[in-house]
Amino acid sequence: MEAAARLFRERGYHNVSIDDVAAAVGLTGPALYRHFRNKHQILAHALTEQLGAVEAVATRALAMGAEPEDRVTFFLSELGELVLEREEALLWKRERRHLSGDERIEFREKLRAVLAMALKIFRSAYPDRRETDLELLSWSVLSVYSNVREYREKLDPGRARELLEVMARAILACALEAATSGSETYGPVLRTPQGRRERILSTATRLFDANGYNGIGIEGIASESEMALATVYQNFGGKSEILNAVLTRGAEGLHYVTRHRLGYAKDPEGALDTIVRTYIELALGPHGPLLRIVASDLIYLPDEQQQAIRKSEREYVDEWVATLREVLPNIPVVEARARVQSSIGLVADITPIAAMCSRPHIADELRILVSAVLRSGSF
Template identity: 35%
Template sequence: MTPRTAVVRRPRNRKAQIATTAAELFCSRGYHNVGVDDIADHVGITGPAIYRHFRNKQAILDHAVGELCDSFTLAIRRADDAESPSAALDTAVRELARQAVQRRSLGRLYQWEGRHLAEPDRVRVTEQMDQGVRRLRDLLLEVRPELNRSDAGYLTTAALSVLASPATHRARLATGRAEDVVHGIAREVLALRDLPPAATAEAVRERSAGPMMPRRERLLAEAVRLFHLHGYHGVSVDDIGAAAGINASSVYRHFAGKADLLAAVFYRAAERLSVATADALGAAGDAEAALRALIAAYVRLILDQSDMAAVYVSENTNLPAADRHRLRGTQRRHVDTWVRLAGECRVPESPTRVRFRVHAALNVVTDIARGHRGRADVPRAGHLVTSILFGGGP
């Protein structure tokens, strides 16, 4: 009797599997560093099989970001059946916390890789996300009518930064506990009182690399500015040299290439952070004073160097592997300092829960710097971070 040949059937969810796998690769490696064959290898299919579902890599990104934004919208719509504004707000925040933890590897997709969307898709998903943010803000205003719209929007945006923070680190808690921690911190932010008055808006301070600045410093300054505006892959060595008033051949006297320039930007950021941290902790007499000094120094540095902070977060996947590994160790030691100090100030909490808090606070500062380029409000941001780490105002 001739044996029957097994029939291999294509999974019904193959398109979703491709999109999810691609999204995870885009987040871990960067959009430009992932090819269709890479996606196919991770899914376990051939490259041409991808094209049965998507016409190209751009279409995969568009689909993945759109699906993530739809999940965000659905989470907020779950609040519509709640019995009160307070219950509605809590339902939405809890659902967003669940998504943030369970889809942790995709958390950076919209924030950092969404810039590679085709223009019509970028406009559409931005408006969709903005609508969701406005809905959360309006729910908060119903719960806390004493707030004005501006303050409610500020707290809502900060709470969303908290909810997005699990994507920025690898600390581990059981899924349910992680959801509870992230949900709890976000609710603390939404309940924050005594928010300092918003400072009068200042003009955006454009940082120019003047002709008296040494050539290497001019190149670094312009690299930061251009990487932030256009992304690493949207900038050439010629672009950086021209912006600094230096011809391309002269650039290579200072840097081996664009990757070397990017690494130098990261090392410069790490150096400034190290100096600011040492200065802040040098005069502190105990853990509480040290943590408060560190918060003040960090917030001021990040908001004052907002372009560099944005590049540091968004372009790390484009670093040479050796530099990325070395800088990741430096960053880990910096976070460990925060965790140690915050742990001494929050003794009842486990070290892992404290680490979740620290990463939530750091992500809030980065997002404020990115969203309020050149005119972020240092006292307000400091108040937020202090609240997250101490559980109350300054």
């Protein structure tokens, strides 16, 4: 399971064969079938086991006969150890959509159980917080701990654990009742593009988000676009070209809109607020599916196209980092980057959760949470 999880993370579920998994542990394909019926069963077991590891940490924290604050400290410390030692510990964020119907239901129940345990740990230490607010805070803390991949090798392990706890406690200290701006301007896209190419891209974005790149064929994109297959091929050479166009459009759009808004920022504080607000607005709106597709399906593009989009992502993160260090000049670059990547990941993780996005002030709440993560600690 560990070897498969590592390969799924590095290459993507559909790019890994049973023989690849067998070779990684020194077995033949037939020998592997003595333990698992197929690759799908390995994935289901791996994802369940990974959530189980988080559940075990929460169980130990709740079993402590200690003060509530001590349980929070233990939970955050142990969770940090888990995610920093096991790079595949939270593979489920990307690959859970490959689960079958019953497996998906079982997985959701287990995920809700983990959230409920985290909520119980935090509730005991913050009894005056509203239950609905604690739920958002709990999701946000779990998100921070699931976005360590990009910086885990660049920080000393001890400092990384310390930084994770600092960001988590900054989240738990957030006063969400201060949120005032509504989110009524965010919702599903109501109009279908009239141009053929735009309609294909819009439909493909919706289908990739719902089914995954490998879960829909080009014939399905043509059908959902209400176009002949020949018309789709007149605009794109194949499904991979459509995916590349979708992701390139998203990356370029993110840069363009951000740069446009930044032109009106009067100082570093205003620039940082502009970057945060713009990203949240895009994530809550039509740009949101693109963030999920990048996280899940970029790996299925040819290497050259992947690298081009990853380069664009790095440059976008660089904009955040440079601006944050204008506001907090004493923060080390690597820690600024860790906070930025945690913040971007937090928004990307929370916005697909329907119960969270239905909160009346979610846009402002996300801004408060991101600001807390970025400014956590004293500089």
